[in-house]
Amino acid sequence: MSKISNKVGFGEAIKRFQESKVLLVGAGGIGCELLKNLLMSNVKEICIIDLDTIDLSNLNRQFLFRKHHVKQAKAIVAMKTAQSFNPNVKIEAIQANIKEPRFNISWFRQFGIVFNALDNLDARRHVNKLCLLANVPLVESGTTGFLGQVQVIIHGETECYDCNPKQQPKVYPVCTIRSTPSQPIHCIVWAKSYFFPQLFGDNEENDEGIQNIAQNEAQKKEIEELARETRELAELRNSLVTDSNAFEKIFDKIYHRDIARLRDVPDMWAYRAPPTVLDIDDLGQKAGHLSSPWLDEQKIWTLEENFSVLKSSIQRLSQRLKHFASEGLSFDKDDKDTMDFVAASANLRAYSFGIEQHSEFDIKQMAGNIIPAIATTNAVIAGLCVTEALKVYQNDSDELKNVFMAKRADRVFHGEKVCKPNPYCATCSFKHMKLPVDHNRMLLKDLVKRILQDVLHYSEEVSVLKEDLIYDVDFEDNFDSTLADLGISGENNTVLTILGEERRSDNEETTNSQNVSRIPLLLEILPMDKHIDTSNTPYRLPSETIIIPLTPEPLQSSSDTETEMADTKGVDDIFEVMPSENEIIDIEVIESEDVPNSGSPKLRASSLKRKPSIDDETETKKSKN
Structure with a gap:
């Protein structure tokens, strides 16, 4: 799905939603409820993936499973049980780890929207990154006890899952x-x-x-x-x-x-x-x-x-x-x-x-690092996931909300307008480039010298990473290896991360304080068209000029920043009941701890405040709420 534009009516949005193929990652508490909702919404096709098997403790809230299903694959049983809700919907069930190489960018691109119903931070970050690269909208969700949260993630339009740091698990000496x-x-x-x-x-x-x-x-x-x-x-x-x-x-x-x-x-x-x-x-x-x-x-x-x-x-x-x-x-x-x-x-x-x-x-x-899961909370959050998904299909970014559910006397839900991406986020602040190559002939030094330095104008201080570092100026062991030798393949849509600085010409004066560092370049390796002659060059450059922006300069602290922080005190009441508004809550496997209360409204507002990615309009609306 392209970036949000051309708003459509609610009826047209429902039609588009029903004609789409959706991916549901996770078949646990929220996943079971979401699968039911998607079937009742009459979407065209659903792919559900989950690695886990059914445990006895799942039965009190994951209503698609029964006692005789214990030790069976969650995704398979969920598909078989839920299919009767709407036999007209095609369901594909996969028992696998979503991080397997076969679930690459091209695989994600077949879906119109992705729903995350996961229970661990690592997998969530992985799906977040793949959806950003594939330019597929993601609806993230989580619950813990009576608390719940739904976040809409669209590349270039909203914050991603990593735009705000997540609390790390405690380690005891x-x-x-x-x-x-x-x-x-x-x-x-x-x-x-x-x-x-x-x-x-x-x-x-x-x-x-x-x-x-x-x-x-x-x-x-x-x-x-x-x-x-x-x-x-x-x-x-x-x-x-x-x-x-x-x-x-x-x-x-x-x-x-x-x-x-x-x-x-x-x-x-x-x-x-x-x-x-x-x-x-x-x-x-x-x-x-x-x-x-x-x-x-x-x-x-x-x-x-x-x-x-x-x-x-x-x-x-x-x-x-x-x-x-x-x-x-x-x-x-x-x-x-x-x-x-x-x-x-x-x-x-x-x-x-x-x-x-x-x-x-x-x-x-x-x-077990658990908080008892509540089936009702899962059901409500799953319903909100579909509601926000329909807004995505309306192409109306003004109506998109991040929704928080809390057990409070005055209201149960709090919605905030989705925020712009954090320009300092290492995950979503990137430039994406597709590069068809003959990975059996192309050498790593061809990539570094002929493409990164000659065409894209990187300086010599450039690094190439896959899962680990495969090249930098002090590590040239792989320089004469082919991409295939390094496990880089167009068939698998390998994505390389390029980090480096912009090359300046000799007549351009730079100072030590001048920023020449570029945002990360995510280089997606594609297979070369077999009909193209690769005898001269084992790659094909894109026709358009690729411009890689510099990383933004950090904002200087000022009195304006102090005022903006003070204006956020209107959200203190929400802060007190939610572990963190900026976190998607890990289902069933987190330690439930309150965010430390400094006692100072200004400091508490600072804890809640995002990095400088919140626009003034959003900040004003939040403070009024």
């Missing part, structure tokens, strides 16, 4: 997790990512993890201690299926000897109480009369109940380990045995360090 936990999540991460895999996971993988940490960790003594403890646990792991006293030995090491060792480091407890050593004999006696406390997941277990649950879960997991000794067991939040182990071991550790304990239900959410 190994020394904090091991020695000085201070929050419940520290104990949960320790139980899930250290204690469980050391006892029941893959031995080789665990050893590799310790080695990798040691390569990057400055505190060598701490890492050596960690490696020693790992070896001790490995010995205990080997005795799990043969030694009847294995549990007692494990408990004594983790909750008695290791805790006692930490207590012997007085500097660690100068500003907090030292951890408490647990006595296995005392706990064993008190827990002897308990009957299956693990059945109540909503209750916060007592110390004795946690002891009983840990003992029972280790016994259950040890029996399973007999059949999977070579590959080990892996953590699964929907596996009762593994969750019992993680919950009980985390709570016992929390008790030792004077940290609040939690119910197994709450620990499951934190260990």
